[in-house]
Amino acid sequence: MPVPVYYMDSRSRSAKTSSIAKIRALLAKVVESAPEAVRTGDLCAIKIHFGELGNDAYISPVFARAASDAARAGGAKPFFTDTNTLYTGSRSNAVDHLETAIAHGFVPEVCGAPVIIADGIQSNDWREVALSGDCTRLKSAKIAGGILDADSMIVLSHVKGHEMAGFGGAIKNLAMGCAPFVGKREQHCVKFQVKDAKCIACGQCVSVCPTGAATLQKVKGEKASINQEACIGCGECMTVCAPKAIGMDWEVGIEEFTEKMTEYALGAITGKKDRLIFVSIVQKVVPLCDCVPWSDVPVVPDIGFLASTDPVAIDQAAFDLVKAATVWPGSALDGKAGPGDDKFTAMHPNTRSELQLSHGERIGLGTRDYELVRI
Numbered sequence: 001m002p003v004p005v006y007y008m009d010s011r012s013r014s015a016k017t018s019s020i021a022k023i024r025a026l027l028a029k030v031v032e033s034a035p036e037a038v039r040t041g042d043l044c045a046i047k048i049h050f051g052e053l054g055n056d057a058y059i060s061p062v063f064a065r066a067a068s069d070a071a072r073a074g075g076a077k078p079f080f081t082d083t084n085t086l087y088t089g090s091r092s093n094a095v096d097h098l099e100t101a102i103a104h105g106f107v108p109e110v111c112g113a114p115v116i117i118a119d120g121i122q123s124n125d126w127r128e129v130a131l132s133g134d135c136t137r138l139k140s141a142k143i144a145g146g147i148l149d150a151d152s153m154i155v156l157s158h159v160k161g162h163e164m165a166g167f168g169g170a171i172k173n174l175a176m177g178c179a180p181f182v183g184k185r186e187q188h189c190v191k192f193q194v195k196d197a198k199c200i201a202c203g204q205c206v207s208v209c210p211t212g213a214a215t216l217q218k219v220k221g222e223k224a225s226i227n228q229e230a231c232i233g234c235g236e237c238m239t240v241c242a243p244k245a246i247g248m249d250w251e252v253g254i255e256e257f258t259e260k261m262t263e264y265a266l267g268a269i270t271g272k273k274d275r276l277i278f279v280s281i282v283q284k285v286v287p288l289c290d291c292v293p294w295s296d297v298p299v300v301p302d303i304g305f306l307a308s309t310d311p312v313a314i315d316q317a318a319f320d321l322v323k324a325a326t327v328w329p330g331s332a333l334d335g336k337a338g339p340g341d342d343k344f345t346a347m348h349p350n351t352r353s354e355l356q357l358s359h360g361e362r363i364g365l366g367t368r369d370y371e372l373v374r375i
């Protein structure tokens, strides 16, 4: 039987149909369908991405308020949460991360709940959880303590592209977003190389590399170089390299990365059977993750808002809506894709977006069989 994914489109014609009113209405609908998901006295984690400093496509704290209000209406004590990043940016420890969240408006007066970084000050707060026997890549996953300690969870995801995952939605939000450094490393199982001819020695890769693996080498005529022993495969150097001088062995690594990531999403919901609500914002569908310190033009016009209790169903619905959309003129996909094309593969040709969905279904994370219910 198909799982309902509740949907409202982005068009608004009155205050009653404002974006905020829609997110509240969708949350009310999904809570009505799953009244036991958030209960009185719960410590309710609202998993969100606060956005890297410089990015402006992350979910607005004004939208996020709808989630904390819904949790409080159910008698819960909500808190907003995310984990520290592997790369050296504005969210690589809990102090910088909190300051970034505050700079982006995530203060209780706006979003309605405190921010708690789930894996602690330096990402040492985590526990190992066993994965189901259907998982083929991993037997266990390392998940942040603040996620495991929460009684229930509302997962607020911004749908967008991603350099390695292709599609970024609820599965990716759970998988990378609930894992400490060591868990993120375990998922990033690929290696990267510099193509000398394209490298302009800008040093961007060196500044984001968390391990010092990327360096500028004078002996190579001032080109970047990656020490394969020190590289942990986080992919941040590739993300920030404007001339696309950094590549990975896609044939070897991408399937394993995608499947491990999906298995981590299963680990992130350990102990929360029937205690989960997912809301996805299908607006500002930009080519790259909110981890980058900038935001490009969205590749499709704003689509709308989704809510469900199933992470695979909501991701499948978002993927299908973006696939059906027209391309935004002047965006990265202008002239490269159209209605009916997989926009995520068009943006990131070597990635395996749909493998997140098929592997997610295979390991019991959720179902691809959904019914889009317009409210």
Ligand code: SF4
Pocket: 194, 198, 199, 200, 201, 202, 203, 204, 205, 206, 223, 224, 237, 240, 241, 242, 243, 244, 245, 246
């Ligand atoms: S970011 Fe790219 S172009 Fe810049 S130094 Fe690194 S590899 Fe070279």
Ligand code: SF4
Pocket: 192, 205, 208, 209, 210, 211, 212, 213, 214, 226, 230, 231, 232, 233, 234, 235, 236, 237, 238
């Ligand atoms: S060189 Fe390796 S560790 Fe450094 S940023 Fe690139 S992928 Fe990450």
